[in-house]
Amino acid sequence: MSARLKLTLSYAGFLMIAGVLLLAVVYLFLLRYVPDAQIHANMRVPNRGDLVRAFVPPTIAALVFLLGLGLVGGWFLAGRMLAPLTRLNEAARLAAEGSLSHRVDMPGAKDEFRDLADVFDTMLARLEAHVEEQRRFAANASHELRTPLAISQTMLEVAREDPERDVDLLIDRLQDVNARAIALTEALLLLARADRGTFDRERVELSLLAEDAVESLHPLADRCSVTLDIRGTTAFVNGSPALLQQLIVNLVHNAIVHNLPKDGRVEVRTEMTQQGTVAVIENTGEAIPSHLLATLVEPFQRGVGRFRSKDATHAGAGLGLAIAEGIARAHGGTLELEPRSGGGLVVTVRLPVE
Numbered sequence: 329m330s331a332r333l334k335l336t337l338s339y340a341g342f343l344m345i346a347g348v349l350l351l352a353v354v355y356l357f358l359l360r361y362v363p364d365a366q367i368h369a370n371m372r373v374p375n376r377g378d379l380v381r382a383f384v385p386p387t388i389a390a391l392v393f394l395l396g397l398g399l400v401g402g403w404f405l406a407g408r409m410l411a412p413l414t415r416l417n418e419a420a421r422l423a424a425e426g427s428l429s430h431r432v433d434m435p436g437a438k439d440e441f442r443d444l445a446d447v448f449d450t451m452l453a454r455l456e457a458h459v460e461e462q463r464r465f466a467a468n469a470s471h472e473l474r475t476p477l478a479i480s481q482t483m484l485e486v487a488r489e490d491p492e493r494d495v496d497l498l499i500d501r502l503q504d505v506n507a508r509a510i511a512l513t514e515a516l517l518l519l520a521r522a523d524r525g526t527f528d529r530e531r532v533e534l535s536l537l538a539e540d541a542v543e544s545l546h547p548l549a550d551r552c553s554v555t556l557d558i559r560g561t562t563a564f565v566n567g568s569p570a571l572l573q574q575l576i577v578n579l580v581h582n583a584i585v586h587n588l589p590k591d592g593r594v595e596v597r598t599e600m601t602q603q604g605t606v607a608v609i610e611n612t613g614e615a616i617p618s619h620l621l622a623t624l625v626e627p628f629q630r631g632v633g634r635f636r637s638k639d640a641t642h643a644g645a646g647l648g649l650a651i652a653e654g655i656a657r658a659h660g661g662t663l664e665l666e667p668r669s670g671g672g673l674v675v676t677v678r679l680p681v682e
């Protein structure tokens with residue numbers, strides 16, 4: 329039976345039970361005090377049997393009427409009560425078919441059904457945004473992975489047609505292209521690992537990881553004419569040492585390669601606050617438009633228009649900040665970007681201690 333039919337039968341049954349109880353009350357507290365024998369008086373007085381015989385037929389008719397009223401009224405009321413569920417069911421069916429853009433948009437006063445519809449709409453909006461992000465990511469990843477393969481194929485075809493080809497030069501170029509493809513694949517795997525959140529947690533000294541990251545990137549900073557400065561206090565966080573190390577390395581590397589052509593500066597700070605652990609990476613550079621700032625953490629966004637040091641090893645895949653944001657989110661934290669006064673970028677990572 330459908331929910332509407334069950335509610336209808338429940339309403340009708342309730343009315344019938346109420347009617348029977350009312351009749352029982354009348355019999356127990358009224359008719360039982362009327363004698364069943366003939367009552368002698370100046371005029372004829374009906375006894376209990378007379379009253380029962382007169383009372384039963386209209387009582388049965390009233391019960392039949394109540395049954396019909398309960399079925400008709402219950403069917404109508406149940407339809408009114410279940411109408412919001414019909415809208416929700418239609419939205420769920422469309423979502424199952426792949427149409428995530430449909431919304432319930434429940435009208436009327438705010439009640440339990442309206443709250444359920446609002447939560448359902450919020451869920452659909454998040455699912456739609458997530459699916460769209462995944463589609464865009466898959467398309468960009470396919471393009472990025474196809475590019476080095478296409479370059480390698482072109483190099484080999486040109487070399488096959490050139491009788492005076494330089495084999496050593498071809499090998500060097502293919503090695504560079506292969507290194508970029510490997511780095512891109514590793515970055516994609518790291519991003520997927522961070523998004524899944526499948527890693528062991530332990531107490532990590534984030535300030536020490538920052539020092540190690542700065543030390544490992546000093547050669548790159550020297551080639552790019554960038555000065556690295558690290559300061560702050562001891563800061564601890566629970567998480568994956570490898571992922572947190574990659575988080576700091578990505579942010580410092582991004583700050584180095586997107587800096588001034590010369591005399592650039594990168595400052596790394598760590599501290600403990602009441603809300604948790606904070607790491608700030610601030611770098612000089614060109615002013616970043618506000619419309620570009622919001623897209624920098626999206627995968628494969630290279631920040632078109634930003635200066636990139638010519639001493640950087642190769643053009644990035646646009647995954648550095650996306651990986652950093654994914655790692656921060658996997659640790660229950662946030663990554664915030666804001667333009668630096670005078671040009672450049674300030675990246676603030678906030679991580680909970682527990």
